[in-house]
Amino acid sequence: MFDEQPTLELLFQQLGLDSDQASIDRFIEEHQLDQNTPLHKASFWSKNQHDFIIGHWKKDDEWAIPVDTLNALLHQNDGVENVADQ
Known part of the structure; x- marks a missing residue:
């Protein structure tokens, strides 16, 4: 089990991305992303990154908040879409 409250920085680490500001x-x-591209369907994710994002969002576990934050940040130019929109 994860001991720290997940943050955006920790999410980036979990996704294997550089996590400094x-x-x-x-x-x-x-x-x-444009408004028609859900976060988990973005073309730049690897399969493992996609699975991590959608898996934790669907479980609505402690990672859901940083995933929602990332979703909002990546859709800030077109408005926010729900991460699970298909």
Whole structure:
């Protein structure tokens, strides 16, 4: 079990991405999604990243909050879509 309350930085670590603030900001800027692309269906995720994101979101566990935050940040230019929209 995970001992810390998950944060956006920890989510990036779990996804195998650089997790310092500058890297997170750059990722968000470079990976904006349109309103028709749900977070988990973005083309830039590996299968493992996709599975982590959708699995924790569906379980609505402690990772759901940082996943929702990432979803909002990646859709900030087009409005926020629900991570599970298909």
